[in-house]
Amino acid sequence: MPTLYRKYRPQxxxxxxxxxxxxxxxxxxxxxxxxxxxxxxxxxxxxxxxxTARLLAKAVNCEKRGEGKFEPCDECSSCQExxxxxxxxxxxxxxxxxxGVDNVRENIIExxxxxxxxxxxxxxxxxxxxxxSISAFNALLKTxxxxxAHIIFILATTELHKLPDTIISRCQRFNFKKIPYDxxxxxxxxxxxxxxxxxxxxxxxxxxxxSDGCLRDAESLLGQILSLDSKNITAKDVQIILPISDAxxxxxxxxxxxxxxxxxxxxxxxxxxxTGVSIDHFCLEMIDALRAIxxxxxxxxxxxxxxxxxxxxxxxxxxxxxxxSAITDLIEAVMKKRQEIKNAPIPQLPLEVLAVEMxxxxxxxxxxxKQSLPNSNPPDxxxxxxxxKQPPVNPTISSATKExxxxxxxxxSAVSRLTGHHxxxxxxxxxxxxxxxxxxxxxxxxxxxTFILKMCGLEKMEGGCVYLSVPYALHKEKIEEAKNKKAIExxxxxxxxxxxxxxxxxxxxxxxxxxxNNIAAEFGGEVVT
Numbered sequence: 432m433p434t435l436y437r438k439y440r441p442q443x444x445x446x447x448x449x450x451x452x453x454x455x456x457x458x459x460x461x462x463x464x465x466x467x468x469x470x471x472x473x474x475x476x477x478x479x480x481x482x483t484a485r486l487l488a489k490a491v492n493c494e495k496r497g498e499g500k501f502e503p504c505d506e507c508s509s510c511q512e513x514x515x516x517x518x519x520x521x522x523x524x525x526x527x528x529x530x531g532v533d534n535v536r537e538n539i540i541e542x543x544x545x546x547x548x549x550x551x552x553x554x555x556x557x558x559x560x561x562x563x564s565i566s567a568f569n570a571l572l573k574t575x576x577x578x579x580a581h582i583i584f585i586l587a588t589t590e591l592h593k594l595p596d597t598i599i600s601r602c603q604r605f606n607f608k609k610i611p612y613d614x615x616x617x618x619x620x621x622x623x624x625x626x627x628x629x630x631x632x633x634x635x636x637x638x639x640x641x642s643d644g645c646l647r648d649a650e651s652l653l654g655q656i657l658s659l660d661s662k663n664i665t666a667k668d669v670q671i672i673l674p675i676s677d678a679x680x681x682x683x684x685x686x687x688x689x690x691x692x693x694x695x696x697x698x699x700x701x702x703x704x705x706t707g708v709s710i711d712h713f714c715l716e717m718i719d720a721l722r723a724i725x726x727x728x729x730x731x732x733x734x735x736x737x738x739x740x741x742x743x744x745x746x747x748x749x750x751x752x753x754x755x756s757a758i759t760d761l762i763e764a765v766m767k768k769r770q771e772i773k774n775a776p777i778p779q780l781p782l783e784v785l786a787v788e789m790x791x792x793x794x795x796x797x798x799x800x801k802q803s804l805p806n807s808n809p810p811d812x813x814x815x816x817x818x819x820k821q822p823p824v825n826p827t828i829s830s831a832t833k834e835x836x837x838x839x840x841x842x843x844s845a846v847s848r849l850t851g852h853h854x855x856x857x858x859x860x861x862x863x864x865x866x867x868x869x870x871x872x873x874x875x876x877x878x879x880x881t882f883i884l885k886m887c888g889l890e891k892m893e894g895g896c897v898y899l900s901v902p903y904a905l906h907k908e909k910i911e912e913a914k915n916k917k918a919i920e921x922x923x924x925x926x927x928x929x930x931x932x933x934x935x936x937x938x939x940x941x942x943x944x945x946x947x948n949n950i951a952a953e954f955g956g957e958v959v960t
Contacts, residue, residue: 435654436647439622441482442505442514444490448618449610449646450479456605457483458501461490466552467603469575469584473591474607477647481558483607484585488521488554489513491583509550520550527559532566540574543582552583560586561593568595575601609644611736618646619653629663630656636739637669640678644737678742681713681720682749688761688789689753696786700779710778714769721762724750728758764788774911857927859892869922880915887935896932897923903937910935 441447444454472480489503489510503510512518547553619635642649656669687696726734727750735743768781874881888900923931
């Protein structure tokens with residue numbers, strides 16, 4: 432049995448969804464018999480590039496298409512052969528597996544010299560064309576610029592920026608877009624109607640949220656759900672295949688953060704982990720939602736095209752309730768926490784820390800809320816207070832948002848236990864005194880790490896951890912490798928008889944310059960600018 436997206440692949444232009452701006456132009460050209468010699472279709476995966484290319488090939492070669500018409504009849508032998516992939520005059524090339532110049536010469540350039548066997552045009556559809564080598568592009572260039580009259584090239588790519596400008600300039604360009612929520616919902620409803628299945632709209636909502644604007648992904652997920660072999664599919668039935676809607680969880684979580692509802696935020700994180708949702712993916716979805724809120728605050732509506740009506744309503748509420756500077760600060764905080772996830776001992780820990788830290792950050796409310804306060808702070812004062820994590824001077828806001836100290840201390844204590852951070856007796860001065868001993872001990876088994884440790888800056892001792900600074904990110908990555916970090920911590924344990932953690936960061940630009948000069952001096956050289 433064919434997959435759902437192959438079973439219902441559009442066979443006429445009218446069936447293509449979400450790309451009206453492209454279909455209109457192409458059909459006008461076909462109707463007027465003014466087809467170009469080369470087309471370039473670019474855009475994300477699974478949104479109709481290859482399908483449109485095949486429809487173009489069908490239309491120009493259709494034996495029964497009338498004058499001034501653009502739709503292929505889908506009945507003649509040419510249309511049937513192209514639909515079944517059997518037409519020898521429509522040649523599909525997978526550039527991902529045929530990247531070399533020899534393949535281009537044999538399969539395209541030499542083949543292009545011969546007239547079509549039975550069709551009006553010989554059509555070359557080159558998929559993932561960005562994968563071709565530079566030599567292959569150069570070989571293709573002349574044929575693409577001045578092809579024989581019977582040749583049409585259709586290039587398709589998901590990474591337009593990788594194509595040489597010389598190739599792009601010789602083609603008619605069409606940029607395909609992700610499929611909006613409403614259009615995709617309509618399409619999925621048509622498919623389940625064709626299949627004779629009843630399905631709760633919440634299930635369709637989850638499918639669309641998971642597909643990220645890619646119709647092929649949505650149809651694949653729908654096909655997977657239809658394999659449940661039920662005539663009436665509910666949200667409960669697909670719980671294993673599709674966890675609860677990311678959009679709903681993400682927007683609720685953002686609301687908890689901006690309103691400082693720490694307990695609710697921590698509970699939400701726990702539920703995310705229990706349902707098996709990737710924390711990294713959740714953070715990515717959160718960044719996308721915060722971006723939608725930020726753009727909505729600027730007065731644009733395009734950012735909510737991929738969201739359902741309910742989610743769009745929630746986005747608008749959050750946009751109205753929060754100051755723009757608070758949202759941008761939160762975006763930066765989430766991006767930072769996402770980077771920390773890969774090195775966290777517990778994947779959800781950075782997100783939990785963010786929920787706790789939000790208690791120390793005053794999130795400004797909507798303009799209407801600020802205007803209702805007699806002595807409201809101006810936007811620049813509020814923005815500065817957010818950036819510095821200091822409450823604004825207005826006592827009303829300060830008293831309304833401050834959490835009880837005992838609760839805050841309890842949460843911080845729990846976080847300390849989770850991270851393994853604790854107070855130690857060893858001081859920074861003691862670490863500096865014995866640092867050479869530690870380096871010599873490490874050098875017995877790891878010479879490359881020794882070189883990096885000699886360049887380390889010893890910054891501070893805090894929370895049971897020694898903070899190191901290094902010139903470059905690659906040095907930081909080396910120290911943070913599990914075996915290297917353990918070796919350093921074991922040496923610290925042997926020297927000071929207590930467990931001391933290691934936290935590493937890249938140095939500031941000024942520190943980097945100093946370190947580079949020091950290294951150059953050690954080797955008898957100098958830095959030339």
